[in-house]
Amino acid sequence: MAKLYFRHGTVGSAKTLNLLAVAHNYRQQGKHILLMKPDLDNRFGKERIKSRAGLEMNADVLIVDERSLRCRDYTGIHCILVDEAQFLSAKVIEELRNISLVHDIPILCYGLRTDFKSRLFDGSSRLMELADSIEEVKATCHFCNRKSIMNLKHVNGRAVNEGPSVELGAEEKYFPACYRCYTREIDKSRLDTQRAGREDALSIHT
Numbered sequence: 698m699a700k701l702y703f704r705h706g707t708v709g710s711a712k713t714l715n716l717l718a719v720a721h722n723y724r725q726q727g728k729h730i731l732l733m734k735p736d737l738d739n740r741f742g743k744e745r746i747k748s749r750a751g752l753e754m755n756a757d758v759l760i761v762d763e764r765s766l767r768c769r770d771y772t773g774i775h776c777i778l779v780d781e782a783q784f785l786s787a788k789v790i791e792e793l794r795n796i797s798l799v800h801d802i803p804i805l806c807y808g809l810r811t812d813f814k815s816r817l818f819d820g821s822s823r824l825m826e827l828a829d830s831i832e833e834v835k836a837t838c839h840f841c842n843r844k845s846i847m848n849l850k851h852v853n854g855r856a857v858n859e860g861p862s863v864e865l866g867a868e869e870k871y872f873p874a875c876y877r878c879y880t881r882e883i884d885k886s887r888l889d890t891q892r893a894g895r896e897d898a899l900s901i902h903t
C-alpha cells in the first residue's frame with residue numbers, strides 16, 4: 698500500500714491526536730513505524746509530538762531541509778507518520794513520495810492547508826499535487842457552528858491577515874474559523890484600527 702496521504706485541517710482539528718492514535722494502533726500490532734516532524738517546530742521541545750489534548754510521543758526523525766531523506770534508511774519500516782507537514786519543503790515531500798513507492802508503505806502527512814493569510818504552505822501545496830489521498834480533518838469554527846476552513850490569527854488580541862509569520866514579543870493566538878467569520882473578524886479589526894487612528898488624529902488637533 699504505497700500511498701501518500703495528506704490529512705489537513707485547521708488549528709484545533711486534533712490532527713496530532715489523530716496521528717498519535719494511528720501510531721498507537723500500529724505499535725500495538727508490533728509494527729515498526731517512524732514519527733517525523735520538521736526541525737523548526739519548537740513549541741513543545743524539539744523531539745516531542747504533542748497534541749493539545751495532552752497526549753505525546755517522541756519524534757524519531759527531525760527533518761532538516763538541507764539533509765536529504767535517503768530511501769535506503771527506511772527499509773523494514775511499516776509506516777511513516779509526519780506531523781506539521783505544512784512546514785516541509787517541496788523537495789522533502791518529493792522524497793517522502795519516493796520512499797512510499799520504493800518501500801511500498803503508507804506515509805501519512807498531517808498539517809495545515811493554508812496560513813493565516815489564506816495562502817497554501819509550500820509543503821501543503823506539494824502534498825496537494827502528489828498525495829494519493831487528500832482527507833480533511835474537520836473542526837468547528839470558533840465563532841459559530843459552521844465547519845472551519847481558515848486559520849485566523851490574533852496579534853495582541855487583534856485579528857490580522859498580513860504581516861510577518863512570527864512577530865517577536867507579540868502575543869499570537871490562532872483560531873479555527875469559517876470563511877464568513879474570518880472575513881468579518883478581519884474587517885472588524887481593520888475598522889477598529891482606522892477608528893483608533895482617527896481618534897489619535899483628533900486628539901493631536903485639540
Ligand SMILES: [Zn+2]
Binds near residue numbers: 841843874876
Ligand atoms: Zn464561523
